Amino acid sequence: MMQDVPLGDFPGGGEHPHFLIAGPCVIENEQIVLDTAYQVAAIARSVGFPYLFKSSYDKANRSSIHSYRGPGMKEGLAILQKVKEQVRVPVLTDVHSVEEIRQAAQIVDVVQIPAFLCRQTDLLVAAAQTGKTVNVKKGQFLSPWDMSNVVKKLEESGTRRIVLTERGSSFGYNNLAVDMRALPVLKGLGYPVVFDVTHSVQLPGGGGTHSSGQREFIAPLARAAAAAGCDGFFMEVHPNPEQALSDGATMVPLNKLKVLLEELKQICQAAGKGSDVTF
Numbered sequence: 001m002m003q004d005v006p007l008g009d010f011p012g013g014g015e016h017p018h019f020l021i022a023g024p025c026v027i028e029n030e031q032i033v034l035d036t037a038y039q040v041a042a043i044a045r046s047v048g049f050p051y052l053f054k055s056s057y058d059k060a061n062r063s064s065i066h067s068y069r070g071p072g073m074k075e076g077l078a079i080l081q082k083v084k085e086q087v088r089v090p091v092l093t094d095v096h097s098v099e100e101i102r103q104a105a106q107i108v109d110v111v112q113i114p115a116f117l118c119r120q121t122d123l124l125v126a127a128a129q130t131g132k133t134v135n136v137k138k139g140q141f142l143s144p145w146d147m148s149n150v151v152k153k154l155e156e157s158g159t160r161r162i163v164l165t166e167r168g169s170s171f172g173y174n175n176l177a178v179d180m181r182a183l184p185v186l187k188g189l190g191y192p193v194v195f196d197v198t199h200s201v202q203l204p205g206g207g208g209t210h211s212s213g214q215r216e217f218i219a220p221l222a223r224a225a226a227a228a229g230c231d232g233f234f235m236e237v238h239p240n241p242e243q244a245l246s247d248g249a250t251m252v253p254l255n256k257l258k259v260l261l262e263e264l265k266q267i268c269q270a271a272g273k274g275s276d277v278t279f
Contacts, residue, residue, distance in 0.1 A: 003191050005133055005161050008090020008109035010050040012231055013192035018268045019232040020049040025247040026070045027055045030079050037087040040237055047261040053083050054092045059246055061116055063210050068245040077107045098126040105130035115139045115167055118150055128157035135163040140170045144182035151189050167196035174206045178221055183228045195225035196234040198250045213250035219260055226267035
């Protein structure tokens with residue numbers, strides 16, 4: 001039985017509509033964040049996707065020590081608060097430590113545990129205890145069934161407000177592969193499942209001092225995930241990815257987002273949330 005999970009002002013999972021998590025990878029400045037949030041919210045509304053805004057105040061796992069990480073927690077959370085108040089959409093952001101969680105949970109609607117930290121027990125316990133919905137990205141190094149241990153940590157720490165996100169698996173050096181079988185396996189754990197479209201096309205460390213990626217595979221993988229019955233889509237979106245300060249090679253250009261969402265909407269309506277056919 002799929003658990004209904006609150007995502008700010010709308011529910012996810014079960015027979016509820018497919019939803020969208022989207023925004024720039026990292027907070028570059030207030031203007032880009034607000035402009036992008038307004039435009040994505042309008043596009044999502046026009047296509048019929050309930051929407052959560054996502055951006056990070058700190059990208060703690062950049063390839064190079066010289067890479068831009070973000071404005072930091074204080075300024076970043078203040079900008080996310082403005083998104084909530086002015087754009088009127090729920091917000092989601094990454095956290096990296098127990099101390100961060102306590103502060104971020106005062107602002108955000110959904111706390112996100114990054115893939116590299118998905119097994120950190122103290123982090124999961126602290127996130128569960130906030131009472132907020134917790135989105136955990138499956139580590140690139142984990143099988144989908146290994147996420148059952150992550151779910152148990154959260155449940156035994158007092159929450160069933162859980163979302164699980166598939167973002168590809170390590171496949172040799174500087175490469176990821178997406179096994180669509182992971183989506184029904186994760187759904188079997190009883191919680192909404194999101195497909196992280198843009199991180200799944202990363203080539204980690206592929207640029208030497210930064211990750212590169214294969215943006216041309218965003219649409220095919222997103223279509224496959226829609227057909228496989230995911231509950232939501234995670235996409236990093238930017239008005240000008242070529243000038244983005246993080247993950248530019250894998251972000252969806254803002255002017256291409258509506259067409260992609262319209263395609264996904266049609267597939268979602270045809271496929272539903274999964275088939276009753278068994279073999």
